[in-house]
Amino acid sequence: MSFSLLIIGVGFMGGSFALALRKGGFEGKIYGIDINQETIEKAKELGVIEEGGIELSKTKDFSPDFVVLASPVRTFRKIAKEIKPFLKENAIITDLGSVKGKLVYDLESIFGNRFVGSHPIAGTEKSGVIHSVPDLFEGKKVVITPTNRTDPEALEKVKHLWNITGGVVEFMNPDVHDWVFGAVSHLPHAVAFALIDALIEMSDEVDLFKYPGAGFKDFTRIAASDPIMWRDIFLENKENVLKAVDTYIASLQRLRNLISSDREEELTEYLKEAKQRRLSLG
Numbered sequence: 001m002s003f004s005l006l007i008i009g010v011g012f013m014g015g016s017f018a019l020a021l022r023k024g025g026f027e028g029k030i031y032g033i034d035i036n037q038e039t040i041e042k043a044k045e046l047g048v049i050e051e052g053g054i055e056l057s058k059t060k061d062f063s064p065d066f067v068v069l070a071s072p073v074r075t076f077r078k079i080a081k082e083i084k085p086f087l088k089e090n091a092i093i094t095d096l097g098s099v100k101g102k103l104v105y106d107l108e109s110i111f112g113n114r115f116v117g118s119h120p121i122a123g124t125e126k127s128g129v130i131h132s133v134p135d136l137f138e139g140k141k142v143v144i145t146p147t148n149r150t151d152p153e154a155l156e157k158v159k160h161l162w163n164i165t166g167g168v169v170e171f172m173n174p175d176v177h178d179w180v181f182g183a184v185s186h187l188p189h190a191v192a193f194a195l196i197d198a199l200i201e202m203s204d205e206v207d208l209f210k211y212p213g214a215g216f217k218d219f220t221r222i223a224a225s226d227p228i229m230w231r232d233i234f235l236e237n238k239e240n241v242l243k244a245v246d247t248y249i250a251s252l253q254r255l256r257n258l259i260s261s262d263r264e265e266e267l268t269e270y271l272k273e274a275k276q277r278r279l280s281l282g
């Protein structure tokens, strides 16, 4: 494939996408734009991009066939409006953002039917281009969120790009996406951040962070994720995140009641059911 591609936001995900395309045999030019000049230099040094810059107007010089938005999700709308005048008419735009829903429809209203939303279900708590890896997407689900406006050719090409990276494509409605990932991804991150916050609160007399067990470390690994990226995800998927948090609070309250009233049998059932569900994940 010798199309050219521009990544906007050359961090961990954007960098990994570029490396994965190269590994899969993508032969076209890969350009990058980032707000941080050092990131651009590092990305060139690591062979993630060939050329780059910090001005969105560079889009005009690069004249890309594909654009991939890979910065925090709340930057997408502004970037989209700024680059739109610089794009070729047949350019295809996609993104790697963790939130879809309204954002997809807003981007579609800026870019038209050649915008195709996508969300790779792969990642870690690490951020920055220095952590980019070429095999991040291999065998991992990639959720693509077409709408009834999406151009079939653009959809097919975005799917093809993901196939090159080794990702396994699945289609989902943008709103369903936000409900699903609000529950299985955004809620656990919120809980991990809140658990650390609770321990900070409880660390008045004794510094509890001196005694982290393996369970605590496992459970809170994702609280080391990038704050700006997660601020954007929580705010962009606010409605679903709030519903998920409320459901979680109710469940925690149920657990609290079972403990406070010594309801041994019911408490065992609550724990047993959770254990079974967790084991079924493998």
Ligand code: NAD
Pocket: 008, 009, 010, 011, 012, 013, 014, 033, 034, 035, 036, 039, 070, 071, 072, 073, 075, 079, 096, 097, 098, 099, 119, 120, 121, 122, 123, 124, 125, 126, 127, 128, 129, 226, 229, 233
């Ligand atoms: P990251 O912090 O590693 O990279 C983000 C990059 O965007 C940085 O280099 C930053 O300088 C740049 N940036 C920030 N604002 C910008 C702007 N206005 N214009 C241009 N560049 C800008 O974060 P990441 O983990 O690579 O996440 C990027 C995107 O991928 C996010 O939208 C996130 O929701 C999504 N995502 C992340 C993961 C994950 O596990 N990290 C998984 C799936 C999807």
